Amino acid sequence: MNKSFVIAKREYRAAVRTKAFLISLLLLPVFMGGGLIVLTLFKDKIDLSDKKVVVLDYSGLMGEHIIKTAENWNKNNIYDDKKEQISPLYFIEIVHPDTVNPLQQKLDLSNRIRNKEIHAFLQIGVDVVHPHFGEEQSRIFYFAENSAVDNVREWLSNVINNKIREMRVVEFGVDPKKINDLFYWVGTESMGLLKVDSKTGKVIDAKEVNETQAILIPYFLIFLMFMMLMMSAVPLLSSVMEEKSERVAEVLLGSVTPWQFMMGKIIGGLGVSLTTSTIYVLGAVITLRKMGMSDVIPYDVLPWFFAYMLLNIIMVGSIMAALGASCNDSKDAQAIQFPAMLPIILPLFFMMPVIMDPLGKLATGLSLFPLWTPMIMLLRQSTSVTIPIWQPIVGLIGVVLFTFFCVWAGARIFRSAIIFQGKRPKIGTLIRYIIKG
Amino acid sequence: MNVIELNHITKSFGKNVAVNDLSLDVPEGSIYGFIGPNGSGKTTTIRMIMNIFYPDSGIIKVFNGEQAGNLLDRVGYLPEERGLYKKMKVKELISFYGELKHVSNPSREADYWLEKFDLSNWAKKKVETLSKGMSQKVQFIITIINKPEIIILDEPFSGLDPVNAEIIKEVILDLRAKGSTIVFSTHDMSVAEKMCDFISMIYKGKKVLDGTLESIQKQFGQDTIRIQMEGGVSMLNGIAGIEKINDFGQIQELRMIPGTDSQQILSDIISKTRVTKFEIASPSLNDIFIRIARPEKNGGYE
Structure with missing residues (x-):
């Protein structure tokens, strides 16, 4: 050898x-694959504890809508077909904004978050429907301990923005019944290429590529x-x-x-x-x-x-x-x-x-x-x-x-x-x- | 026929000339001894013969042709520094080297040599459990497992107790008797004197001695007196004609100043004490080694 x-x-x-x-x-x-395996195993393991959110609605236009949406959410989206809980319950509390001492009010709410009484609080600016670029009253602020990576923030953002768009569209004179159709999003699915089977000569349809x-x-x-x-x-x-x-x-x-x-x-x-x-x-x-x-x-x-x-x-x-x-x-x-x-x-x-x-x-x-x-x-x-x-x-x-x-x-x-x-x-x-x- | 020929070999490491214009021939079937002090260039020379180092200039021929690096299956090499895979089992290691050297049945050969060196009980033990002497024996087995035609041993006896040194000496002589040529370096002049057919001394990279023991001793003449006397070395005080005294306790070795009459020295000593032994001889290899390697310290006692 x-x-x-x-x-x-x-x-x-x-x-x-x-x-x-x-x-x-x-x-x-x-x-x-450790990271991927952990991600796959735990991707559905979200925090299912109740989420109580205080809303400071300076616009006065969103509070009721958020409460109703949360109630609908709690009725329809909490359990899957097997009656297992898949999402947390959302509870909304509307608090009248303190225009005299807003900082003190927000400090008190922050302390409530620290004391685990509430999960977060939301500040909706007065001009949120027709915002002026950069102004604080045209913006929405979400305050929480881990606000940057918080699913509740995303949920609230969708709820409020859908409502804002509805209101704007109605102002343009569109029939409210057509709003769902108007906003229906059609995704573009990623597909591979079609090919010919070398044995049979038949065309093989493309398959979806994720x-x-x-x-x-x-x-x-x-x-x-x-x-x-x-x-x-x-x-x-x-x-x-x-x-x-x-x-x-x-x-x-x-x-x-x-x-x-x-x-x-x-x-x-x-x-x-x-x-x-x-x-x-x-x-x-x-x-x-x-x-x-x-x-x-x-x-x-x-x-x-x-x-x-x-x-x-x-x-x-x-x-x-x-x-x-x-x-x-x-x-x-x-x-x-x-x-x-x-x-x-x-x-x-x-x-x-x-x-x-x-x-x-x-x-x-x-x-x-x-x-x-x-x-x-x-x-x-x-x-x-x-x-x-x-x-x-x-x-x-x-x-x-x-x-x-x-x-x-x-x-x-x-x-x-x-x-x-x-x-x-x-x-x-x-x-x-x-x-x- | 010479199995190894070195012609005007020079090798430098940076500014240091390790081997300087060295030429020597190793006759087939001989035991050839390299002697020389530490750092004289013996190991570098051996490594060049093994093709581990390239000479800067000169030609090395092994078997009248290529260098040993291309004929490794015909040459056994025991480096000065011992190195074995510590985690391998002893027999497994010997078999591995046997396989490397194309031994037809490495396992059987390993058993044979382990038995011969009284290491059979250690065959399944890991190398790291062996003593230094045992490791050295294992490394010697590795060197000779393929019964090479040329066996190059760099300090084969260093660190061995007399029993193990004797075993290795016997195997070396046995291999020579079967036709192998043995080249080894040593600091032990008595071993070189007793075993070597030819001796070459390298000093500061240059060959300073080369030949049979007899021919080397002839170069120095019969300038040595070995004397045993009552009163020991102190009786030599004031005796004229002595260049150097080597005192071994019971016996003293005297080097005469060239031209001195040994009988005059004997007469001067007898006048002082009773002499029980007086021999005029050639200098020992050890003495020759010291004369060359420590010329500045010649004279006086040693």
Whole structure:
């Protein structure tokens, strides 16, 4: 067996046989999808306690309407079909505004909120139906402990604005009976593209694409690739440093060449990544199929995912191994780790702009930069947009060439630095290692 | 036939010249000793033979051809610094290196060597549980598991107790008897004297001695007197013609000033005390080593 593979086998076993590997295998999905899972689980778990709101209606036009709307709400919207409560009850108290000492009145109401007697209070300006821009009397103020993120504020805002629009429309002489029709909002549904079934030749109708699906699939694939890099390529830095400082490297070099040594470590890490990612991808595919969502699985993108991941790990792994060889101890490794990881982390910052406009100049440009191609190009490919076929091909060629360069340069640094002790070489020295070997 | 040839090798690290225009030949089937003080360039030379370092200039040939780095399966290398994967089990580790060196049945070989070095009970233990001496034996096994044609050992006996040093010495001699060429560096001159067919001394990066022990000693002539007498070293006070006295307690080693008559020295000592042993000899390797490595401190007692 090739010596690199013997080393890779040892590296793979050393990594996979540990408890840490099993724990990370289980914890990774939690880190990856933890936020989303929590969001999904708790999105309906809203606060169902009664909400009492005091209204200071300077206009004198809204108070009664809000009370009636709240009563209707409490009758019709509190329970679902299974008689389970899904929304809080709203109780409105109209308080006459104190025009002599309004601040004291609002302070008293604020203290009532602090004492949990009421949930919030609302101040409606006198000119709210026909506002003058910027004036306080043309505005609506909602006072609560957490007013910025409060569903009651949104509910009240809708109630009041619907009433304002009704009043304005009536003033224009429109029949009040037609108001519902007037304000009926027709949404635009997001659909994918129609395609032809390659087996039957029949046209397959487009399917609805929701926002979560459009973002979730690219997010999953990119984050998975990022985690694989973090699991297998980045640790090469400290792993090589340890083998150097513990003198294992020189013993190994009695049996293998520096090239075989470095490639063995990279291939070992690659094996760990392939195992882990295959488990996750298979798990995701099986789960989605069982949920009847097989149409959202991007089968056409999966081969690209594995190809890019493989190249990315070799590319980043050789850089990390070379840098690890230049370190003498853990302090050196810590100092160099973050700057070394920065190029891997940066593509994550561009995820949303790329998902929002996969065909834009930014997305196209970034995806053709070889160090970022694996993540950004994959991100573009995994959206529902069809990108020109030449771009992934050019990107892949670029990545292959850049990977060869990284392995070549990394091996030269690795070879030159793996035995040297003493001060960590500066960038100039590393470049000299690359040039002179 | 020489299995290793170094021709005018020079290697510098920054401004420090570690090895300076070094040439030497290691004959096939010999035991070749590298001696020299710390920092003299022995390890750098060995690393260049192993192709771990590239020489700045000069040519290194192993097996009359390529460098050892390309012939790793035919060369065993024990570095000066010991380093093993601490979390691996002992047998697993030896088998791993056996597999790396293309040993046909690494597991069986591991069992054989573990038995030979009395480490069978430790086969399933992790390396981190081994003592320093045991770790060294394991590393030695790793070096020779494929019965290499050339075995390069950097300080193989350092840190070993006499029993383990004897075991390793026996294995080295056995491997030599089976045709391997042994190259080792050492600080222990008595080991070099007893074991080496050829000795090369490197000092400040340059070769200062090279040849058989006999030929090296010949270079220094018979300028040494080993003497045993009543009253010990104090009886030598005032005796003319002595350049240096090396006092071992029971016996004293005297280096004569060139041109001095040894019989005159003997006569002067007999006039003061009773001499029980008097031998005119070539200087020991240890003495030669010290003469070269500490020339500024020659003279007086040691």
